[in-house]
Amino acid sequence: MYDTIVELTVRNHPGVMSQITGLFARRNFNLEGILCRPEGDGGLSRMRLMIYTDERTEQLVKQLSKLYDVISVSIRQDRGPSRYRQLFEECWD
């Protein structure tokens, strides 16, 4: 099992987090961590989701891509989970 970072660009509105987390809940995908911040003028947000890699990761990416509020999806190979964990540690201080 290896941690993966999924990066999303999404439309920024109050319901968008429900759209993303709802997909994880109803399709029984795992979700270990979320980072989110608005982009530019606030019309879009960027999200980074930490997940455990398994054979369903490709299906997860396809399902995320279908959401109307999701503008783009990518797997960040260059931003490993250690950076993510480090950031969490800093936030919790």
Next chain:
Amino acid sequence: MEMNGAQLIVKLLERQGIKIIWGIPGGATLPLYDALYQSPIRHILTRHEQGAGFMAQGMARTTGKAAVCTATSGPGATNLITALADAHLDSVPMVAITGQVPTALMGTDAFQEVDTYGLTLPVTKHNFLVKAAADLLTVIPEAFRIAESGRPGPVVVDVPKDVQTQKVRFGQWPEPGVPGPVRWRDNGVLERMAQMIRQSKRPMFYVGGGVVASGGADLLRSASQKNGIPVVSTLMGLGAMAYDDPLFLGMLGMHGTPVANLAMARADLIIALGIRFDDRVTGKMEAFCADAAVIHVDVDESEIGKIRNASLGVCGDAATVLTKILPRMDTFTREGWHGEIASLKSPTPAAAEIKNPFHPSGIIRYIGNRAPEDAIVATDVGQHQMWTAQAYPVRHPRSLLMSGGLGTMGFGVPVAMGAAFANPHKKIVCITGDGSFLMNLQELATLAEHELNITIVLMDNGHLGLVRQQQEMFYSNHVFASKFTRSPDFSAIAQGFGIRAWDAGINGSNRSAIDEALAFQGPSLVVVPIDGTTNVYPMVPPGASNLEMIQEA
């Protein structure tokens, strides 16, 4: 131009070409109804919001275009949810407009407040909560575009009451929402697909609702004939091939024809068109066509590889892919393969039932032969639905309307009504059961009011038959909570609503009652009392391989 949000919604619906909407008004949609009062759009007042949702589905399922229903906040919206979930699982395009409490009251547990956005999120293709009337200029056309693009589905637009009354000034009308262009990237997949078909000795088309939705039925027949490829269909794909086409082997899966399941197991190539490897179709997945290569064609890329890995995934709608692959397919007869399949066709109990005039399957075949050639048939959910799938002579796409994915009892009557509103010159037949019929009974009032040309055939076995069947077969005959100890007088109920009723006698022995009900122009009910212990065969036990078909008691 200046108008309020409600007037803007109605004008945008008119510009979208909407002629009819179904709904029930309430406090949070009064501004919308005031705008409808001044509109040429015809509003059909149903007796329950679920009825409104399913009537919109009846129109959408027969026309392929998004149909519209509306409900007020709170219970109005929650009552719509079953129809939305049903549309979502069967990929039916619809737009539901719901009223919401005023923005200032949202989140305060106001009267008739419910989180419609949150509740409808998992059962829609997409949903909107509109915060400003000006946003409607983009949201309404976008709702139609989303509902009809790619894999169709339901869209909810939740509009708070103050947004409906808010004034908007705008310079020009947006274009109506239309389906987006068909996504297509070749990447050499067509050549690979053609090669796999050429090299296959025993190919099969496994077709579903995607063929019907894309308008690919004629192309499927051409491809099947040109290359000698036999066809099996899911429940949602019935109608893509005529029931008596020599290349059509019938429905596969849990209650499919034995030859469909047996031929699938022998195939070396499965060409899956607009299907999703549903568990009722595949049976035990590991045993389903285990040795065959799979070409999976679907407009929804996430379906490819979701359940079964495809040897070749082709992302595109069935009609587009068939159009492109046809010129690359050779002319073959495949006599060897057809001979092998012919040897699998033995006289089965289910086939005998269709010929037995007093078996439910025989009664349904009789109705299908008596109804006009272009009749549309809707069913409810249960044994009568499976017998209809097996026995009704379905000749055209979009002429058989069933709740496939969600399996919603109460679907039949309102969907038949929506089909009748959309196809006023056609006969609509609704085949239902005594369990399902009572689940949206209130719409008989709407049916009588509009004098729709619908014949309801009620197969009355005094049970929730499919539950009783499974209790008998798999739960040691522990028949529990599936038998009605007392049934109402269905004819009297219909007559109470002002609908003519006939009794066809035990097992439909009084055929003239069926004939008269079918010939009647307007709403009619014919009650067919049937044996309460008859089972649907064949049946693959849930979770078993499709080769483990139970053929008879």
